[in-house]
Amino acid sequence: MNTHRIFRVGMTLLILGAGGLAGIQAADTPAANALQVNAQSFRCIRQMIPVRHFYVDNLLGNTAGTLAAANAPKGAIYPPGSVVQLVPTEAMVKREAGFSPVTGDWEFFELDVSTSGSTIRARGFADVKNRFGKNCFACHVPARDPWDFVCEDTHGCAPIPIDHRMTGALQRADPRCGAPEPQPGDAMALFKLRTLVIIGSSLDWIKSLF
Numbered sequence: 714m715n716t717h718r719i720f721r722v723g724m725t726l727l728i729l730g731a732g733g734l735a736g737i738q739a740a741d742t743p744a745a746n747a748l749q750v751n752a753q754s755f756r757c758i759r760q761m762i763p764v765r766h767f768y769v770d771n772l773l774g775n776t777a778g779t780l781a782a783a784n785a786p787k788g789a790i791y792p793p794g795s796v797v798q799l800v801p802t803e804a805m806v807k808r809e810a811g812f813s814p815v816t817g818d819w820e821f822f823e824l825d826v827s828t829s830g831s832t833i834r835a836r837g838f839a840d841v842k843n844r845f846g847k848n849c850f851a852c853h854v855p856a857r858d859p860w861d862f863v864c865e866d867t868h869g870c871a872p873i874p875i876d877h878r879m880t881g882a883l884q885r886a887d888p889r890c891g892a893p894e895p896q897p898g899d900a901m902a903l904f905k906l907r908t909l910v911i912i913g914s915s916l917d918w919i920k921s922l923f
């Protein structure tokens with residue numbers, strides 16, 4: 714083997730080696746199209762798409778897919794990018810396939826909302842708790858099959874102590890949306906919600922909604 718040939722073989726190995734390394738890096742670093750979720754991913758709840766008593770969105774533009782899942786009569790898996798919210802301060806976001814198999818790739822978020830926008834107070838998967846120590850996943854897991862962890866009020870989750878009049882009133886008072894757009898009865902619904910606070914049922918969690 715002459716020097717020239719050794720050089721060529723060496724170069725080929727080098728190129729193959731570099732290709733291999735690039736392959737490893739691609740697997741280890743987030744893909745270029747990975748979903749970035751940050752505080753700016755969340756907005757005025759009423760600008761999302763209403764479904765029954767809650768709101769949905771899709772950070773990747775696939776709102777049709779998200780709506781199809783939300784409206785599937787027998788339940789369906791929500792597509793990546795889906796955002797689901799019932800109250801302004803809590804959200805579920807469907808991440809890329811394989812991101813978190815145990816939570817069905819849902820990431821749970823607890824938000825602080827104000828006139829200046831959203832900030833993320835807590836985020837994560839099976840271990841994320843709301844600020845008062847209650848685990849999002851534990852409450853939502855009964856709805857896993859076939860509802861993809863979305864509880865609504867008939868999918869097997871233990872009920873929460875607030876009704877849809879109250880969640881509707883909270884949606885219409887979302888401070889990120891500008892002026893509140895109250896409907897008749899909202900003041901009473903919010904008053905009842907505050908009264909629940911006084912009675913002490915789920916005290917801290919209810920306080921966190923205001």
Ligand code: HEC
Nearest residue numbers: 797798799804805821822843847849852863864865866870
């Ligand atoms: C005490 C149990 C409980 C805990 C803890 C809990 N949830 Fe829920 N969540 C529910 C129930 C029940 C509903 C449905 C209420 C309804 O529609 O009347 C719900 C509704 C929702 C919805 C609207 C979609 C749906 O599933 O109906 C989102 C989004 C949500 N929760 C996110 C969260 C996040 C994020 C956390 C943690 C920060 C959390 N939840 C903690 C029980 C819980």
